[in-house]
Amino acid sequence: MHPNEELIHTFYRAFQRKDYESMKKCYHPEAEFSDEVFRGLNAYETGMMWEMLVKSGRDLELQFSGVEAGEKEGKAVWEATYTFSKKKRKVVNRIIAGFEFKDGKIFRHTDQFNFYRWARQAFGVPGLLLGWTGFFKAKVQAGVRERLREYIKEKSTDA
Numbered sequence: 001m002h003p004n005e006e007l008i009h010t011f012y013r014a015f016q017r018k019d020y021e022s023m024k025k026c027y028h029p030e031a032e033f034s035d036e037v038f039r040g041l042n043a044y045e046t047g048m049m050w051e052m053l054v055k056s057g058r059d060l061e062l063q064f065s066g067v068e069a070g071e072k073e074g075k076a077v078w079e080a081t082y083t084f085s086k087k088k089r090k091v092v093n094r095i096i097a098g099f100e101f102k103d104g105k106i107f108r109h110t111d112q113f114n115f116y117r118w119a120r121q122a123f124g125v126p127g128l129l130l131g132w133t134g135f136f137k138a139k140v141q142a143g144v145r146e147r148l149r150e151y152i153k154e155k156s157t158d159a
Helices: 003-016 020-025 043-056 115-123 125-130 134-158
Strands: 027-034 061-069 073-084 089-102 105-112
Touching: 003 020, 003 061, 003 073, 003 089, 003 105, 020 027, 020 043, 027 043, 027 089, 043 134, 073 115, 089 115, 115 125, 115 134, 125 134
Parallel strands: 027 105
Antiparallel strands: 061 073, 073 089, 089 105
16 A cells, blocks of 8 residues: 555544544645635644534544545545534535645645535525525635634634
């Protein structure tokens, strides 16, 4: 198994255990992360995002498969099942992850999923009616960005 393939396995096994500290260690100090909701996060923000999501996802269950990686790139498929905290709705989200590596760490991590399918599950009727619109997606992105900012601010005052 290529070391980068093992790195992806290490990352998702840590995710399954809700071990965000080990997840953070998989990222390069100059890493970038993006998905349909969280856009353009740097390495620190990415680590804090995983910490925030793991801590809030009390019933989070995760499965992963299709892990492949070489020297420069890798991929995996993962599925998260959890209760969306805001609306207490059950969500099953299937994600395709793409990775780029540098110095034996994850340098770029891009997750893709069907935002409309996710929004219907997470928000119910509003997601069904508006989840396909750019306006709704932008509103959700702004909301999670603010939530992450607040989480980081709280963590920095705790230290």
